[in-house]
Amino acid sequence: MSKLPETRLRRLRRTESLRTLTGQPFPTLGKMIWPVFAVEGENQRIEIGSMPGQFRMSADELCRAVEPLAEQGLGGLMLFGVVDEALKDAGGSYAFADNGLVQRTVKTLKAGFPDLTLFTDVCLCGYTDHGHCGALHAGTEIDNDKTLVLLQKVALSHAAAGADGVAPSAMMDGQVAAIRRALETNGYTDTVLMSYSTKFASALYGPFREAAESSPQCGDRKAYQLDPSDPRQALRESKIDEEEGADILMVKPATFYLDVISKVRENTELPLAAYNVSGEYAMIHALANSGGGDLHALARENLAAIQRAGADMILTYWANQYEQIF
Numbered sequence: 051m052s053k054l055p056e057t058r059l060r061r062l063r064r065t066e067s068l069r070t071l072t073g074q075p076f077p078t079l080g081k082m083i084w085p086v087f088a089v090e091g092e093n094q095r096i097e098i099g100s101m102p103g104q105f106r107m108s109a110d111e112l113c114r115a116v117e118p119l120a121e122q123g124l125g126g127l128m129l130f131g132v133v134d135e136a137l138k139d140a141g142g143s144y145a146f147a148d149n150g151l152v153q154r155t156v157k158t159l160k161a162g163f164p165d166l167t168l169f170t171d172v173c174l175c176g177y178t179d180h181g182h183c184g185a186l187h188a189g190t191e192i193d194n195d196k197t198l199v200l201l202q203k204v205a206l207s208h209a210a211a212g213a214d215g216v217a218p219s220a221m222m223d224g225q226v227a228a229i230r231r232a233l234e235t236n237g238y239t240d241t242v243l244m245s246y247s248t249k250f251a252s253a254l255y256g257p258f259r260e261a262a263e264s265s266p267q268c269g270d271r272k273a274y275q276l277d278p279s280d281p282r283q284a285l286r287e288s289k290i291d292e293e294e295g296a297d298i299l300m301v302k303p304a305t306f307y308l309d310v311i312s313k314v315r316e317n318t319e320l321p322l323a324a325y326n327v328s329g330e331y332a333m334i335h336a337l338a339n340s341g342g343g344d345l346h347a348l349a350r351e352n353l354a355a356i357q358r359a360g361a362d363m364i365l366t367y368w369a370n371q372y373e374q375i376f
């Protein structure tokens with residue numbers, strides 16, 4: 051039944067100012083975490099082919115890239131290390147090397163930007179010669195509980211280097227409890243634990259795996275990451291990680307899983323992050339490059355959707371282009 055002329059919703063859409071007044075604010079830069087890839091050396095700034103505008107950087111270049119963003123109020127960084135094949139072994143031991151690449155880069159970043167929140171990705175896939183997120187037994191099966199001990203060492207080494215938060219992404223059972231226990235017993239009582247609690251076995255990680263050189267050499271990650279068709283198990287993963295002591299939960303990827311973001315949001319009082327992953331970023335670039343849409347308008351719409359679904363913070367490669375998008 052039409053209510054014309056009393057009800058005319060277009061009245062509130064007539065001007066930019068009215069639309070801004072009635073709408074929700076766009077997520078600020080303070081709500082965004084920029085994922086970055088560290089490499090060895092100096093003056094290294096190597097563009098990642100499938101991710102225009104994203105680079106693997108040595109610590110000095112990373113500092114130069116972060117400086118203007120920190121001034122503009124960037125929410126945080128998520129740090130990944132990209133290491134030489136020669137440093138990789140079956141158990142990913144370089145991931146917890148005393149003075150390894152990530153550990154050194156954490157120190158440099160914290161020295162330069164003490165107030166900027168620095169998270170580190172805690173996983174083994176960038177450090178194992180087979181490319182899986184854990185140690186294997188009997189050839190191809192992941193040894194869950196052996197992996198927990200390795201992840202504890204990685205998290206402790208990052209906390210010791212000065213990371214504000216550690217973010218386990220291996221999707222092993224019990225990883226949050228194991229890491230929380232290790233942090234507590236070693237005196238790292240203030241280290242934030244952001245769990246990649248709700249991480250799907252997605253086809254959208256391709257560009258990242260190129261960037262991080264972390265593809266599984268055989269098989270896939272379906273035996274540990276969530277099945278995209280199982281939203282109930284996704285909720286159970288979130289609940290269990292909350293019980294195990296996570297400070298922040300995460301849904302990953304974001305855009306294909308907006309339903310999961312809102313469901314997790316309804317089921318927890320914890321802060322919720324969403325990871326706007328490499329494939330989501332590359333998709334938008336592909337559309338814009340083909341002339342199918344405006345790059346920054348697409349990015350804006352995507353980020354707004356993730357926020358609308360219920361994410362408090364967004365891990366996104368758009369963070370270093372915030373000014374152009376907004």
Ligand code: PBG
Pocket residue numbers: 171173175183219220254255256257258259264271326327328329
């Ligand atoms: C590794 C990890 C991945 C991403 C973040 N941490 C890839 C994977 O699980 O294969 C993906 C991030 C992205 O695609 O942007 N555990």
Ligand code: ZN
Pocket residue numbers: 173174175176182183219220
């Ligand atoms: Zn991994």
